[in-house]
Amino acid sequence: xxxxxxxRRSGVSHNAPYKHFLDKEALLATVAARELAEYAALLESExxxxxxxxxxxxxxxxxxxxxxxxxxxxxxxxxELGQSADAAWAALLRLVGASQGDAKLPAGPPSRLANLxxxxxxGAIDLAxxxxxxxxxxxxxxxxxxDDFVAMLTAG
Amino acid sequence: xxxxxxxRRSGVSHNAPYKHFLDKEALLATVAARELAEYAALLESExxxxxxxxxxxxxxxxxxxxxxxxxxxxxxxxxELGQSADAAWAALLRLVGASQGDAKLPAGPPSRLANLxxxxxxGAIDLAxxxxxxxxxxxxxxxxxxDDFVAMLTAG
DNA sequence: TGGTGCGGTTGACACTGTCAACCACACCAC
DNA sequence: GTGGTGTGGTTGACAGTGTCAACCGCACCA
Numbered sequence: 001x002x003x004x005x006x007x008r009r010s011g012v013s014h015n016a017p018y019k020h021f022l023d024k025e026a027l028l029a030t031v032a033a034r035e036l037a038e039y040a041a042l043l044e045s046e047x048x049x050x051x052x053x054x055x056x057x058x059x060x061x062x063x064x065x066x067x068x069x070x071x072x073x074x075x076x077x078x079x080e081l082g083q084s085a086d087a088a089w090a091a092l093l094r095l096v097g098a099s100q101g102d103a104k105l106p107a108g109p110p111s112r113l114a115n116l117x118x119x120x121x122x123g124a125i126d127l128a129x130x131x132x133x134x135x136x137x138x139x140x141x142x143x144x145x146x147d148d149f150v151a152m153l154t155a156g
Numbered sequence: 157x158x159x160x161x162x163x164r165r166s167g168v169s170h171n172a173p174y175k176h177f178l179d180k181e182a183l184l185a186t187v188a189a190r191e192l193a194e195y196a197a198l199l200e201s202e203x204x205x206x207x208x209x210x211x212x213x214x215x216x217x218x219x220x221x222x223x224x225x226x227x228x229x230x231x232x233x234x235x236e237l238g239q240s241a242d243a244a245w246a247a248l249l250r251l252v253g254a255s256q257g258d259a260k261l262p263a264g265p266p267s268r269l270a271n272l273x274x275x276x277x278x279g280a281i282d283l284a285x286x287x288x289x290x291x292x293x294x295x296x297x298x299x300x301x302x303d304d305f306v307a308m309l310t311a312g
Numbered sequence: 313t314g315g316t317g318c319g320g321t322t323g324a325c326a327c328t329g330t331c332a333a334c335c336a337c338a339c340c341a342c
Numbered sequence: 343g344t345g346g347t348g349t350g351g352t353t354g355a356c357a358g359t360g361t362c363a364a365c366c367g368c369a370c371c372a
Binding site for chain 1: 358360361362
């Protein structure tokens with residue numbers, strides 16, 4: 001993705017983007033923040049934890065470049081990105097709390113379970129994007145792993 | 157990281173790297189394959205699953221750029237990278253099998269547990285690198301999450 | 313009516329990955 | 343020994359990139 005092509009496709013000059021963003025990274029940070037906000041909205045619109053996390057995985061697999069952008073190596077702290085992250089985290093905590101209320105998840109600090117769950121989901125998605133889950137004698141998918149994990153917590 | 161600086165720092169011309177690698181991505185793939193082989197060696201040298209995974213996390217956090225490289229967006233299938241991945245996967249399966257033998261891990265197909273464990277580890281590391289684990293009211297670390305997860309499997 | 317600022321422009325700059333051409337030298341067949 | 347070949351080095355070019363400076367038109371408000 002080049003800044004000059006952004007201008008080209010928008011029908012403006014190669015420097016027009018600089019009238020709206022400080023530099024390339026700032027533009028990308030805005031795109032990332034929007035995608036992360038989309039993740040948050042996804043989680044907010046679901047009531048079941050496992051369903052919500054699978055929807056998140058599907059979204060990430062549909063737009064791999066955006067997913068990588070969201071968790072990419074930023075050289076500065078974007079306020080928008082931070083706000084979207086807060087929203088997503090709050091939505092996840094709500095889902096975990098609800099599941100605990102339904103006794104589908106063990107008691108204890110919700111943030112601990114939430115961190116575990118988002119780690120599994122994030123790791124499974126990223127491994128899948130890198131092609132590490134499809135190979136081997138027993139290929140699997142992020143959705144499958146997320147389901148496995150939540151089921152394990154429910155049963156455990 | 158620019159190819160020209162590789163030459164500069166090696167005390168050769170800006171085109172010398174092309175005598176050893178097809179292009180920039182090929183060079184990076186070789187670096188990535190070496191780092192992934194290092195992960196594999198790390199896992200092979202440990203006997204305890206949790207200890208091994210924590211060592212992996214420490215290594216990744218010590219060399220974040222290499223970690224990102226290993227699971228980065230490759231435009232071709234590198235043979236070296238594939239071989240290193242196979243070695244790491246085999247080492248992980250061995251550790252999981254051993255833990256199951258010691259009844260520290262539930263029975264069942266080792267690949268299922270191995271996939272869950274590497275997902276948690278990978279996700280926790282990547283989230284930590286992106287700064288998503290340090291924020292919030294209850295910050296945590298990849299090592300902590302890995303320990304949490306393995307303990308949960310042991311107890312569950 | 314004049315000034316200000318916003319979004320657009322062109323043109324330059326240093327730098328990048330990559331390619332083509334050329335070169336020195338070790339090494340082997342004869 | 344001599345000639346040919348291949349390997350690792352060189353320089354020089356090319357298109358394309360992010361970024362900066364300067365300039366410009368025009369809506370808008372005091």
